[in-house]
Amino acid sequence: MSQTISAMQASQLYRDEATGTRLRELIADVGRRSGEFPDDLANHLPMVLEAMARLGAPAARLEAYADHYTRSHAVPMQPPAISALDDATWRSALGRREREGDLRRYFSARVSKEGGSATARAVMPVLAPGIAASATHGLMRLAYAFLRNDDAEVAAALGYWAATYLAYEGIPAERTPDATDPLSCLIDMRADPALHNLDAPTHLLWKWIEAMGKLPAFRDRLGRLVAGPDFLDRIRPVSLALYAGTMSFEALHAVTGCHWLRLVSPNIGKPQSLAVHFWEVVMALYTKIGMPLPPTSEELEEWRHLPLPADAEIAAAAVASDDEHDHSLVFSAFEEYRYTGDRLYKVVAARRVGLIAG
Incomplete structure (x- = not known):
């Protein structure tokens, strides 16, 4: 059975319980649609709705953005069924976008029996080389599914990843890894x-x-x-x-x-x-991007000490944006700052939403 964030958890993550409830409804509705929209562009909506909510967006903003995103990108429903897949045949559909619906139905059934984590663990040896799927957005959807503890989204993510699978094939088996940096x-x-x-x-x-x-x-x-x-x-x-x-x-x-x-x-x-x-x-x-040299340690340290707006101001600027990459970057930057303590994450977040120059 699909598990999602409880009401008690939601009250701690979002503005209020009503926002958490509406978010679950919106993501479930988005889940009926394809992981991509024309022409082969990633549908960020299930993920950025979560990011926006955790950055402080109210239910009304989530509703408005979901409507805007779905209409402006003409996000289609999942492709129609072609034929059912099972444990012996699902690999045959790897990288076939027209089989997204079949793959998502297969993973939905499997997740309902085994659970999201167990299913992901079992199939990751197959999916991992194809992480470039939809420019790594299969990984993004799976990550947010686990963040939400949402098995329905885990199944959707695995099906999306499989349908858009993209791997580097034919690497010589005798090639021995020797690079660590x-x-x-x-x-x-x-x-x-x-x-x-x-x-x-x-x-x-x-x-x-x-x-x-x-x-x-x-x-x-x-x-x-x-x-x-x-x-x-x-x-x-x-x-x-x-x-x-x-x-x-x-x-x-x-x-x-x-x-x-x-x-x-x-x-x-x-x-x-x-x-x-x-x-x-x-x-x-x-x-x-032209293979630029990375900034020097001195430049990075100088940027780390730039004056910054308050976190709430950065978050509000991201929530107000209609660019899904603003929501994604700011939320990830805040989360990585919490994990590492590196203030540079907040600097790039503020830059991304135009609050500081650079």
Whole structure:
């Protein structure tokens, strides 16, 4: 049976119990729709409604934003059924967007029997290499599902991830991982002329990621990272520095992605291996932003000491925005600040919503 946040928990997380109740209704309604909208863009709505509510949005704002988002993006319903999937056949539908409905029905049935965490743990060895699914937004949806303790959303997330599965295939089995520094993996790419001045196949992030997987100079760098016990902790500050230095759309997803990885980690068997697959996606996107050098430690420290508006002001600016990436970044930044104590997270949050320059 699906479990969601209780009324008592909701009263502590949201403005009031009524907001928590309306949020559950809205997310359940959104759950009937597809994980993407035309053309192959991620439907952020189930996740950003949760983020907005935790940032202080009242029920009326959540309702208005859900209506705006669904209409402005023409978010469709799930694809119609093609044929039922089972434990022996669901892998055959990996990466097939037209099978999203079938995959979500399969995972809904499985989660109802096994529970969300048990199902995710069992299938993650299959799904983890395809973490680039919908530009990592399958991971995002799963993370928020676990944040909400919502098994219905866990099933939706797993089906969405499977339907949009995107992996780097054909990495030589004899390749032995030998790289432990995620920052060095980025910096070393700058010396390769074949990785400069690349043309974007489309505006879609996942199409760029897919194209990079076909480039020999990039493929040579895959499968080399060691999934050490602290790998997620090692990529977190690199992601933050990269975003602070560029404030780019691509680096934003590195910051939020580290938060998502932290949320799913207790519910999967090998979280550091999943983090390695995630970092290979970041490596691909690093080429898209021109492979800039990260800020110096002195620059980062200077930014950490910039005057900041109050948390409530940053949160309110995010809630007032209609840009789903404002809600996502600010919420993840606040949560990562609580986890690390690094004030730079609040700085980039304030920058993102235009409250400080940079």
